[in-house]
Amino acid sequence: MRRSLIPILSSLLLVPLLAGADIPSFTAEGILYCDGVKLNVGSYAAPLAVDWDGDGRKDLICGQYENGQIRFYPNVGTNDAPVFDSWSYLMDGAQPISVPYG
Numbered sequence: 001m002r003r004s005l006i007p008i009l010s011s012l013l014l015v016p017l018l019a020g021a022d023i024p025s026f027t028a029e030g031i032l033y034c035d036g037v038k039l040n041v042g043s044y045a046a047p048l049a050v051d052w053d054g055d056g057r058k059d060l061i062c063g064q065y066e067n068g069q070i071r072f073y074p075n076v077g078t079n080d081a082p083v084f085d086s087w088s089y090l091m092d093g094a095q096p097i098s099v100p101y102g
């Protein structure tokens with residue numbers, strides 16, 4: 001079963017997505033947490049699940065409205081049960097990457 005990340009208000013939901021369905025069917029699986037706190041990137045979250053660090057586990061990359069910065073949440077759990085306990089901004093040298101926003 002594929003899963004999808006859905007931004008809802010300022011939190012993120014991880015929801016199952018039925019692969020191959022003409023009309024996707026979503027069921028709420030739960031709000032994502034980071035280090036025990038609701039994962040919140042402010043408004044207009046733009047999430048993507050991808051193995052960013054190459055360890056075989058899908059991480060969370062999430063754009064945020066504020067300053068157009070991009071957060072990286074490494075997955076320390078599994079692909080079926082992701083766990084996030086820290087995050088950092090994606091950097092370009094010493095500066096956080098910032099993309100146009102608004």
Ligand SMILES: [Ca+2]
Nearest residue numbers: 051053055057
């Ligand atoms: Ca990874």
